Amino acid sequence: MNCIVCVTSVPDTASVIKIGDDGKHIDETGIKWIVSPYDEYALEEALKLTEANGGEVTVVTYGPARSEAALRDCLARGAHKAIHVLGGEATLGDSFTIAKALAAAIKDQEYDLVLVGVQGVGTDNAQVGPMLAEMLNLPHVSGITSLDIDGGNLTAGREVEGGKEVVSSPLPALLTCHKGLNEPRYAALKGIMAAKRKPVDKIEVGTLGIDESAGGTYSIRSLELPPEKGAGTILQGEDDPAGAAKEVVQLLRAEAKAI
């Protein structure tokens, strides 16, 4: 069982977001970059599958030089090899172009499964997975929280409004992974040392037939912080909780018209 895992490096989820000078991107000063949290579920699942069935995990990222840290992190956790598609300066949030670059990098690899995160945190698009599946002509299941593989078939669960869909598909297939699927492992010191010797194949995105300067499918006009919310009405309920409770219910009815 060979697995391809696509990972992207994103600002730490606890980052304070400041708008950069161009008014379109964040100010990256002081940002700590991490493997996008959902991609950790994808990697963990691939590691578990190859540990149980043999085969290799290849991690792929499309990003600038600093993204290599994300690949090394995945190699340290147990991935066997890595592909680094260099570029991505102009494609922030452009799921279509990202999927195209990834498809070009993956198409000649041997794989049974392609695993990605349900969404890249930051741009929050949740689009690369299904687009990549279409480009590789694979069936896909998105947002999976459970997975069973039986021979050449998989059964995955995904949460939808009001319940859970159970989806069955032949391999090869693409899965986008959600929280709940597994508990991602951390890299151990031994893994970190071993990762230094594992191969990272570097490919310039231009050689995959992608022209980043051509203008993508996602053009950012502006980035703004959310409008400041006016201060709310805060009631002191320590001494008279019942009084405060009644008052808030009255306010919700008469003022906010929410109940």
Added chain:
Amino acid sequence: MAGILVCIEQRNGEIRKASLQALSEAKRLAGGDLPVAAVLIGEGVTASAAGLGANGASKVFVADDANLKLYSAEGYAEAVVKAAEAFGPSAVFFSGTAMGRDLAPRVAAKLGVGALADVVALSREGETFVARRPVYSGKAFTTVDSAGTSPQVISLRPNVFELEEGGGAAEVVALDGLALSIRAVVTEFLAAEGGEIDVAEADVIVAGGRGIKGPENLGLIRDLADALGGAVGASRAIVDAGWIGHSNQVGQTGKVVSPSLYIACGISGAIQHLAGMSSSKVIVAINKDPDAPIFKVADYGIVGDLFEVIPPMIEAIKAL
């Protein structure tokens, strides 16, 4: 002039409110000069098609097939693309439900174009659609377009765009000759137990956090939710502790919700929790720590012990 095609979602024949919201928004943006059509997919759905005229569709493409009874990205994408080829729209809208968020990117890739996801406001400049969407889990908003790609594929966040009615019957056009080579199929739908309301669809959410002390006190949260006809939400802390299922989690790694009323009980308001609920219309916080960050986003707050505040709240609501 090209027009707007809206993908309509149904489950068991029942058309989803979120789709009608997307259709209503399409009609508003179209004004007098762009035609609006819908595409309806499923089995035995033809009878509901003409009625979509009431929400603004002048034409409805219908893919009615036993193989489309349950959702499949491949089958449904084929049907939407077929409708798009027939109608030649400048934009294709989806509602940003679990299905829409799954289907829209697959359709976009089939059409060879990009897509804009989870849009919360839209405007139109000629045939270019300009979208506002939350990024960094709602810590910022971006204004984007995909001008130059045709059609522009856009998914609209549920419960943000207003539903409007008041049109006649739509013309119904059957989509024939679908190949429907479907590999990934839904084999089963496991409904959430006890007819519980899903947080993703609820108009009122009462959410509990670590301040509820233990799973035995979830009943209090549920009672308040029941009194308001709402759903029970949760912080990640109590999901990870195993007190409640993951499907109830609100936040960055849970569900992003925008109900009319969100009541946070014993939730500190970590940035990853706020990411999932800060766009709620009215937010109430109950927390014993006056400095808890949740109060910064609250429209109404009670500083106090939730065990002393919630029971009289339930009483007061029942007395309304």
